[in-house]
Amino acid sequence: MSTLKIFCDAPLTPSAMQLLCEGVAPHEIVLPQKPAASVLAKSEFDPAFASVDIAFGQPNLANVRQAEKLRWMQLSSAGYTRYDTPEFRSWAAARGLIVTNSSGVYSEPCAEHVFSLMMARSRRLPEAFKSRDWSGEPAWERLRNACSTLRGQCAVILGFGSIASQLAKMLAPFGMRIIALRRKPRGDEGVEIVTPERLSEAFAAADHVVNILPENADSVRFINAERIAWIKPGAAFYNIGRGATVDQEALLDALRSGHLDSAWLDVASPEPLPEDHPLWAAPNCHITPHIAGGHHDESGTLARHFLENFRRFLAGAPLVDRIM
Amino acid sequence: MSTLKIFCDAPLTPSAMQLLCEGVAPHEIVLPQKPAASVLAKSEFDPAFASVDIAFGQPNLANVRQAEKLRWMQLSSAGYTRYDTPEFRSWAAARGLIVTNSSGVYSEPCAEHVFSLMMARSRRLPEAFKSRDWSGEPAWERLRNACSTLRGQCAVILGFGSIASQLAKMLAPFGMRIIALRRKPRGDEGVEIVTPERLSEAFAAADHVVNILPENADSVRFINAERIAWIKPGAAFYNIGRGATVDQEALLDALRSGHLDSAWLDVASPEPLPEDHPLWAAPNCHITPHIAGGHHDESGTLARHFLENFRRFLAGAPLVDRIM
Numbered sequence: 001m002s003t004l005k006i007f008c009d010a011p012l013t014p015s016a017m018q019l020l021c022e023g024v025a026p027h028e029i030v031l032p033q034k035p036a037a038s039v040l041a042k043s044e045f046d047p048a049f050a051s052v053d054i055a056f057g058q059p060n061l062a063n064v065r066q067a068e069k070l071r072w073m074q075l076s077s078a079g080y081t082r083y084d085t086p087e088f089r090s091w092a093a094a095r096g097l098i099v100t101n102s103s104g105v106y107s108e109p110c111a112e113h114v115f116s117l118m119m120a121r122s123r124r125l126p127e128a129f130k131s132r133d134w135s136g137e138p139a140w141e142r143l144r145n146a147c148s149t150l151r152g153q154c155a156v157i158l159g160f161g162s163i164a165s166q167l168a169k170m171l172a173p174f175g176m177r178i179i180a181l182r183r184k185p186r187g188d189e190g191v192e193i194v195t196p197e198r199l200s201e202a203f204a205a206a207d208h209v210v211n212i213l214p215e216n217a218d219s220v221r222f223i224n225a226e227r228i229a230w231i232k233p234g235a236a237f238y239n240i241g242r243g244a245t246v247d248q249e250a251l252l253d254a255l256r257s258g259h260l261d262s263a264w265l266d267v268a269s270p271e272p273l274p275e276d277h278p279l280w281a282a283p284n285c286h287i288t289p290h291i292a293g294g295h296h297d298e299s300g301t302l303a304r305h306f307l308e309n310f311r312r313f314l315a316g317a318p319l320v321d322r323i324m
Numbered sequence: 325m326s327t328l329k330i331f332c333d334a335p336l337t338p339s340a341m342q343l344l345c346e347g348v349a350p351h352e353i354v355l356p357q358k359p360a361a362s363v364l365a366k367s368e369f370d371p372a373f374a375s376v377d378i379a380f381g382q383p384n385l386a387n388v389r390q391a392e393k394l395r396w397m398q399l400s401s402a403g404y405t406r407y408d409t410p411e412f413r414s415w416a417a418a419r420g421l422i423v424t425n426s427s428g429v430y431s432e433p434c435a436e437h438v439f440s441l442m443m444a445r446s447r448r449l450p451e452a453f454k455s456r457d458w459s460g461e462p463a464w465e466r467l468r469n470a471c472s473t474l475r476g477q478c479a480v481i482l483g484f485g486s487i488a489s490q491l492a493k494m495l496a497p498f499g500m501r502i503i504a505l506r507r508k509p510r511g512d513e514g515v516e517i518v519t520p521e522r523l524s525e526a527f528a529a530a531d532h533v534v535n536i537l538p539e540n541a542d543s544v545r546f547i548n549a550e551r552i553a554w555i556k557p558g559a560a561f562y563n564i565g566r567g568a569t570v571d572q573e574a575l576l577d578a579l580r581s582g583h584l585d586s587a588w589l590d591v592a593s594p595e596p597l598p599e600d601h602p603l604w605a606a607p608n609c610h611i612t613p614h615i616a617g618g619h620h621d622e623s624g625t626l627a628r629h630f631l632e633n634f635r636r637f638l639a640g641a642p643l644v645d646r647i648m
Contacts, residue, residue: 037460109473112498116443123440126453128612134596135614136361144618149433173493174436272458288452290459294468 003027005069006310009036009043009057010076016299023307042082054313056306061088070097072313074306078103078110078163078293079242080323081215092324099324100309103162105301106293111166113292114210114240117264118155121208121236122148126286150174153207156199157181158222159241160189163212177205203230208238215242225250228259236262240292243269248279255282266292327351329393330634333360333367333381334400340623347631366406378637380630385412394421396637398630402427402434402487402617403566404647405539416648423648424633427486429625430617435490437616438534438564441588442479445532445560446472450610474498477531480523481505482546483565484513487536501529527554532562539566549574552583560586564616567593572603579606590616 004027012020021029032046042058049055049063055073061082064070075083080101092099120126124147133139153176157164160180168178168191178191179202185193194202203209209231213219223237223246231237237260239246248269254260262284268277271290279285295301309319328351336344345353356370366382373379373387379397385406388394399407404425416423444450448471457463477500481488484504492502492515502515503526509517518526527533533555537543547561547570555561561584563570572593578584586608592601595614603609619625633643 038465041460108475109471112443112473113447113471116440116447116449119436119440119443120449123437123612124615125440125444125449125612128615129450129610131613132596132599133613136365140613140615141362143613144615145620145622147433147437147615147618148620149436151432169497173496272456275456286453288447288449289455289457289464289467291448291452291464291468291471294471296469296472298469 004054005030005052006054006056007032007046007049007052007059008055009046009059010299010302011036011038012303013297013299016297016303019300020303020306023303024310054310058082064097065091072098072100072319074309074321075099075101075323076302077101078106079214081242083324084214084216089324097324098319098322100319100321101323102302102305103321105298105305107162107166109295110163110212110240110292111170113266113288114163114212114238114264115167115170117238117266117286117288118150118208118210118236120286121262121264122150150176152176154179154205155208155210156194156202156206157191157210157212159212159214160191160193161212163240164210165189167210179205199227200230203227204232206232206235208236211237211239211241211245213241213245215244219245221245221247223247223251225253228254231260233259234261236260236264238264239268240266243267243271252278252282255285258283260284262286264288266290328378329354329376330378330380331356331370331373331376331383332379333370333383334623334626335360335362336627337621337623340621340627343624344627344630347627348634378634382406388421389415396422396424396643398633398645399423399425399647400626401425402430403538405566407648408538408540413648421648422643422646424643424645425647426626426629427645429622429629431486431490433619434487434536434564434616435494437590437612438487438536438562438588439491439494441562441590441610441612442474442532442534442560444610445586445588446474474500476500478503478529479532479534480518480526480530481515481534481536483536483538484515484517485536487564488534489514491534503529523551524554527551528556530556530559532560535561535563535565535569537565537569539568543569545569545571547571547575549577552578555584557583558585560584560588562588563592564590567591567595576602576606579609582607584608586610590614 006024007030009032030048030052034044036043043060045060045062049067053069053071057076059073078101127143131143151174155176155178157180160182164180171178179194180191182193213222228250251263255263264286266288267290312319330348331354333356354372354376358368360367367384369384369386373391377393377395381400383397402425448467455467475498479500479502481504484506488504495502503518504515506517537546552574579587588610590612591614636643
């Protein structure tokens, strides 16, 4: 086999880049002229892309369409909104281009992140860390009694993929009712499944609504005023999917009216969320800045995940996390 | 059987008190002249105590010693420092007084609380909620990479009772190494056990040190400068046991030097912790005001837990959560 060229615009740490270069040798890593800002940022057009066989990162779409030798690209993210159009899908299919993502890298930290938010809500951590009231103060009694345990509560998870599946395993010891939204139930989910037609019934039982929806034509503003109204009063809403799947005005209304107890968001629309955006000041709205997938040595995990697929690619075996 | 008198100074909600009265009928609940400040507060001397058969709450010790008919007392807390002296133990034993606590009421919320703190540390929630840096900012990269997953990490739990046992079950899906300190291993703990003599080896492996020790003569200042130095640099320390089990000066030093990554405390010494106490301002020290046991309808759970033991008491069966 001739030497393959792998364009990598994922901004890996030096040690992860070394791992990648050694792992693909004797095949060759081609770096962009301008380094990418982050593992999520869209890359600029790069002339060196024209002659590569494989791409790893967030390839520029104009580059991809012109790269005649390109056979496989692996995204350095789990989300792939910028590639998820009917046009690109059909073009990639016609062209025989394989597209994979890095969801295996992010599903565990994402599941742990949203779980940490559920626990923080349950134990009222943001209030508790600020409190100076101890035993005997009325405010202490209120805080203590506002705490809850997950046992017996109901969580509705929107989107059943690898994150939801891992989250369900983490929630298992707590004896909760877990319902996941899936358009086409397969029967092997291990949790109760609800289809969109019956979502209102699930929402009426929900103490926690966990949104993991990706962004696409069907999901934009899926969480709108009508559906929020279905949710049991006093429930908490979480979003680690994409900000655009939520009508943020409707979410603000539900927080201001008290219909929702709280919102816990790792994503928003737009990102960065402007400093004067009303979500920052909304009651009981807690925002983390799109870090759910982050973890120590993320670069190393990304490189190892790519190398596993590279090994499969060379062997002609099916790739993991294939999306197109 | 003649009607039993049950002194109850636990400050229950009206609905829990109703449940209690109906549950013990035709036996009689005797209330204190002065209501207790909280389920943890020491009660004042009350003349009505002299004629009761059973006490439920935080009975005043002078009352207890003078109550000739008293056969059983159930504490409304899990902790029982004020009763846990050799003198009281031998007096109660000689007198045939049964003492139970409410640990079954608090073990699950306490385990969930400390678990929520472990998750908050893992996902850097206090920093993340304050952050305004998004993708591309160097501070965002640092925060994202400072996040971790529990998988593969090691937790050392000090004190193996019902809270530790529940916590271990909650941690099971995360693939952690879990080591618990126990003076006399029984072999049925389901986790790795370390005795005090070999604690230094366990601490050297610890990413999380979870202190659930009760306060007694052996445990006061158990976490001192020497033992803190054994802990792996960068680990997090949690305390939901009792504040007096920690040398807080040594803890402050370890936070200031950066030897410990962070401290997450639900208890302190004294409580309330004075507003000018240096722990409030110590780096990465996160304090919740003794709310670990709190949960919705705590009063109801306390009443039901007492009634379960009352049923056993009447039947002559062994009581649950017996401590003396």
